Amino acid sequence: GAVVSQHPSWVICKSGTSVKIECRSLDFQATTMFWYRQFPKQSLMLMATSNEGSKATYEQGVEKDKFLINHASLTLSTLTVTSAHPEDSSFYICSASTGPLDGYTFGSGTRLTVV
Amino acid sequence: QKEVEQDPGPLSVPEGAIVSLNCTYSNSAFQYFMWYRQYSRKGPELLMYTYSSGNKEDGRFTAQVDKSSKYISLFIRDSQPSDSATYLCAIPDSWGKLQFGAGTQVVVTP
Numbered sequence: 001g002a003v004v005s006q007h008p009s010w011v012i013c014k015s016g017t018s019v020k021i022e023c024r025s026l027d028f029q030a031t032t033m034f035w036y037r038q039f040p041k042q043s044l045m046l047m048a049t050s051n052e053g054s055k056a057t058y059e060q061g062v063e064k065d066k067f068l069i070n071h072a073s074l075t076l077s078t079l080t081v082t083s084a085h086p087e088d089s090s091f092y093i094c095s096a097s098t099g100p101l102d103g104y105t106f107g108s109g110t111r112l113t114v115v
Numbered sequence: 116q117k118e119v120e121q122d123p124g125p126l127s128v129p130e131g132a133i134v135s136l137n138c139t140y141s142n143s144a145f146q147y148f149m150w151y152r153q154y155s156r157k158g159p160e161l162l163m164y165t166y167s168s169g170n171k172e173d174g175r176f177t178a179q180v181d182k183s184s185k186y187i188s189l190f191i192r193d194s195q196p197s198d199s200a201t202y203l204c205a206i207p208d209s210w211g212k213l214q215f216g217a218g219t220q221v222v223v224t225p
Contacts, residue, residue, distance in 0.1 A: 004158075006158070032211060034213070041123075041220075042217075043215045043216065043217050043218045044159070044203075044215050046212060046213075049210075049211075091156070093158050093159075100147050100211055103161055103164055104149070104161070104207075104213055106151075106158035106161075107158050108157055108158045109158045111156060
């Protein structure tokens, strides 16, 4: 089946630094990739949608300058959390899709802790 | 009002029991319906994917869709402790974005 690889699975960084999270579709070409944030005991909150070669579309309330998304190819999207602060600590998950008919495959998630 | 409503639980059942989960949705245009399982600190894993009204069975899992009532269900037969997880219903909207329910935490006790 479809596999999405997400790295790193866990990262600790100092406040003020930037962190990059990678999301790769291993055995298919993803038309669209999604980035989510999830707080403990809550559902997934969509941050942005990205299509290969075009700018990401951010959900209302998500700072595009803080959460930089790059979707350089059909198999790779990256999320960079810039100038991270403790309140950015969360679980970030990516998802890749070739369209609603084919389903959505999720990465294993990245736990970010900013100290 | 959220587009997809789901009771967050927790739902505790003894091993071997049937787990019954459900979601309601508000948009009658929704066509595809998914159930994901999420273990703690992991990404969601697709369990069932259905289209239109009716039943779909896969092993111990059965998904039901009743479009007239805007109601979807997931049943897990012969539940095992390894089924303890959070179960999320998810429906793609017209933009292709998944609308998630709140997720129901299920605990299967030995």
